[in-house]
Amino acid sequence: MAQTAVRFGILGCANIARQLSRAIALSPDAALCAVASRSIEKARTFAADNGLPSAVKIYGEYGAVLDDPDVDAVYIPLPTTLHLKWAVAAAEKKKHVLLEKPAALDVAGLDRILEVCESNGVQFMDGTMWVHHPRTERMKEALRDEMSFGQLKMIHSVLAYNAGPDFLKNDIRVKPDLDALGALGDIGWYCIRSILWAVDYELPKTVVAMHKPVYNDSGVILSTGASLSWEDGKVATFYCSFLSHMTFDLTVLGTKGALRVNDLVSPFQESYGSFSSISESDFAQLEPGRWAPMPREHRVGSEVPQEVLMVNEFAKSVGKIKGEGLKPDRKWANMSRKTQLVMDAVKASMEKGFQAVELVE
Amino acid sequence: MAQTAVRFGILGCANIARQLSRAIALSPDAALCAVASRSIEKARTFAADNGLPSAVKIYGEYGAVLDDPDVDAVYIPLPTTLHLKWAVAAAEKKKHVLLEKPAALDVAGLDRILEVCESNGVQFMDGTMWVHHPRTERMKEALRDEMSFGQLKMIHSVLAYNAGPDFLKNDIRVKPDLDALGALGDIGWYCIRSILWAVDYELPKTVVAMHKPVYNDSGVILSTGASLSWEDGKVATFYCSFLSHMTFDLTVLGTKGALRVNDLVSPFQESYGSFSSISESDFAQLEPGRWAPMPREHRVGSEVPQEVLMVNEFAKSVGKIKGEGLKPDRKWANMSRKTQLVMDAVKASMEKGFQAVELVE
Known part of the structure; x- marks a missing residue:
């Protein structure tokens, strides 16, 4: 110490x-x-x-x-x-x-x-936690690269796990008096955060919840999703669920490239995180069906788990x-607030029969 | 011959x-x-x-x-x-x-x-063509497996390519008198077909187009998307675009497993197609952040390109x-018709200001 x-x-x-x-x-x-x-x-x-x-x-x-x-x-x-x-x-x-x-x-x-x-x-x-993993910064660099990624066009984020019968009966995350937002709060938070992260926290203009969310008997959300759109034509979709197999996907499409990660919030391995990118790929001339170049795997080592990096980061600010x-440092508060704003909009859209909700900062 | x-x-x-x-x-x-x-x-x-x-x-x-x-x-x-x-x-x-x-x-x-x-x-x-690749049948077997995949919950499909300035100016697919459906017809067709394929061609109940589609000056669709939902709670989203990097993604989530493919309509290689599956994975006990089991790659060889298999299949029916x-064999007509019905619904939703469109067979 x-x-x-x-x-x-x-x-x-x-x-x-x-x-x-x-x-x-x-x-x-x-x-x-x-x-x-x-x-x-x-x-x-x-x-x-x-x-x-x-x-x-x-x-x-x-x-x-x-x-x-x-x-x-x-x-x-x-x-x-x-x-x-x-x-x-x-x-x-x-x-x-x-x-x-x-x-x-x-x-x-x-x-x-x-x-x-x-x-x-x-x-x-x-x-x-995942925003503190060194992979996250490396992915951001990839998205920022005008030459290889181009202009961001579409984001899709899925956060799910099959919570199982005991969780669905007893966990605090399905109790209306404890965690009334259910899956939207627990993992939809990550979906929204990952989308906002990808667009440098520019708030979407419009949020529309998907039809057919699943609620439990107490009205707590077990699965839901939404589509988001920005004035400049960027769009995003997300889906979060306590009822599907464990999935932590983020896909980001740009004009010139794409980035994919399948273990966003908790890497497959603790010692490193990987992601895949592809850039300016096309069918190879005279060889229909062959892509060139192929997607490329990136592996980003982390000497300590991401939650330790989060504590370090927090402690650094407190130390200052x-x-x-x-x-x-208000940066973290701003990120949380925008995530919460979009979450509120998703909930409002659900409550309004899946009508579009316009977002104002 | x-x-x-x-x-x-x-x-x-x-x-x-x-x-x-x-x-x-x-x-x-x-x-x-x-x-x-x-x-x-x-x-x-x-x-x-x-x-x-x-x-x-x-x-x-x-x-x-x-x-x-x-x-x-x-x-x-x-x-x-x-x-x-x-x-x-x-x-x-x-x-x-x-x-x-x-x-x-x-x-x-x-x-x-x-x-x-x-x-x-x-x-x-x-x-x-892609429905005729042997990979497609292997993926279907994976989705049908109650033990490893469980019940289907969510599908996400992306079909995109960056068509480039010459295409966007001159190609028939951006001309209102030739291919008025633009990207929705050209590649949204694949998105819708892949979603219907995954659910054994059960039509969704509701189709809602995403806000912020992109049209060209003649009103032809350059990018769009939609969310689909079924009475039993299954949901799907798709996105198709002439303005993003080449992407042929299909992700299918079940209660017990997930399946992913990133080159659906035209495999990275002509001689085989691969897909990834994961089943009943969870964090390994006492090792936070380690998934077990990990996703598994499947490689399905194809002796001839998928378009040859399509011609074979068609010729077989004609031969009979x-x-x-x-x-x-009316099977193919039925698949086409359902794809077209959903496409019509997406278009109708776009024309109605992104309102939900109820589908009836």
């Missing part, structure tokens, strides 16, 4: 908290300081199960973490319904906020969180605020 | 006719008997350029082929606007009809063609009618 390491408290002991406590341990810039659950027993079990050092403080209520002066920042993997309350409370106690996605139930909720973070000078970032008195 | 070979006449000397004349030469069940163009010079040049045997008759008008008693069947690669006239004329002269896609400008036109084929006892097939007095 470096002298300047950011000391984390974790609010809640969800499965994802396990992955993040490991990431905090692996980050040179972060240290786990405290964990809290609604019951001290659950928190103790979490600490024991994950081999947390004895120095990590164990709390039986979330508020205690916020009152702990040793805690610099909180990671909040609580159900979405609780984000507003606890992210606001954390920011008011000057704790920097790393908030699981979906950031909020709607943009009004997120705006409140962001205002409080802003007025208290604390860093905000949502828990979208703590050490150098800089203001929070 | 076998004793029973089907003797083909070709109406028109489009680029695609070159590929088909080669396919007819390579098919053991077919022989090229005649070619026609609007001018005898163009037909002669075509024959010379493609090294056609001197026995092949050269005509300076299409009708002459239909009047030639040596001709059993015609391949019609004419602009779509001319399909109705010439396919009907051919069938009325008892010539079997292999018709380039899109089969017609609308389902009313196609219905007229199919009626005349039916009443004259001639075989009809459209020129969709000629030799055994059987009735035409």
Whole structure:
């Protein structure tokens, strides 16, 4: 633990908290300081199960973490319904906020969180891990290359996993009082984020939800999709589902090239991520049916898992605020907010019988 | 040339006719008997350029082929606007009809063609080649496998190529009087067909065109897309464009597996086609970020190009009618008609400001 390491408290002991406590341990810039659950027993079990050092403080209520002066920042993997309350409370106690996605139930909720973070000078970032993988930056370079990719025309993103009967009955992500956005919030978030990422966060003009979304008996979304369009003719489609085989696809078409990745949010292997690109391919002369050139695989190594890179990145911003008195980096808040805006539009379109929803910033 | 070979006449000397004349030469069940163009010079040049045997008759008008008693069947690669006239004329002269896609400008036109084929006892097939590649049947087997693929949930199909300035100015496929459907007819046909193929030709209930299609100055479609949905919750999206890099993607998601192919209509290599499947994959226990199992590549060899297999298949049906007095196989007509119905619905949705169009058979 470096002298300047950011000391984390974790609010809640969800499965994802396990992955993040490991990431905090692996980050040179972060240290786990405290964990809290609604019951001290659950928190103790979490600490024991994950081999947390004895120095990590164990709390039986979330508020205690916020009152702990040793805690610099909180990671909040609580159900979405609780984000507003606890992210606001954390920011008011000057704790920097790393908030699981979906950031909020709607943009009004997120705006409140962001205002409080802003007025208290604390860093905000949502828990979208894949944007921190070095592959993501390499893919962005490929998309930016006018010569080989050209002008972006179309994006398609699919995020799905077959959640299975136990999840569909019991998981917080299918409970209207906990994660009312269901699959749209849990993985549609990634679809929307990946589309916005591809277009440098230019908001679409129009969002139209696809017919035939699937809801559970409580009205929580189990699968849905939408098409997005921009004024200049760019279009995108996405599909997210708890009912289909695990799929993390992103396809981006340009005038001169195409880029594909099939494991966007969690690479097939932890040590590297790959993607495929093709550029200015055509049928080889006199050889119908032969493409030249063929698609090319790119492999981008990652010395540490992407969640560690996320923690590093967050800790770096917090370090600048703590050490150098800089203001929070608003980049992450802006990305979260645009994702949430599009998500709201998808939901609005679903509620309006799949009518087009015009987006205004 | 076998004793029973089907003797083909070709109406028109489009680029695609070159590929088909080669396919007819390579098919053991077919022989090229005649070619026609609007001018005898163009037909002669075509024959010379493609090294056609001197026995092949050269005509300076299409009708002459239909009047030639040596001709059993015609391949019609004419602009779509001319399909109705010439396919009907051919069938009325008892010539079997292999018709380039899109089969017609609308389902009313196609219905007229199919009626005349039916009443004259001639075989009809459209020129969709990829359905005849052995890979297609192997992919179908993969989709049918309840154990490894489960229930089909989502399909996404992209067909695109960057046609370039000369094509966009001069090609028949961007002329309203010749191929008024533009990219929707030329390659959207494949998107729709691939989606219908995946669902065993069950028509969707609802078709919604995507916002922001691109038209040229004459109102011909240069890029468009749509989402389709079925009563049981299956959904599909497609995108077709003359303005993006060459892309022939089909992705099919099931509850237990997924299937992907990136060169659907024309395999990367002529000697084989490959596709990728994944089934019941999940994150490996205790190793976050590692998928197990990984996607699997399948390679399906093809001794002859897919267009030869199409000619074989067509000739086989014609042979049964000629030799055994059987009735035409209506399977191909049904597939074409459903493709055309969906295409009409996409067009109708575009014309209605992207409203949903309900499909009835």
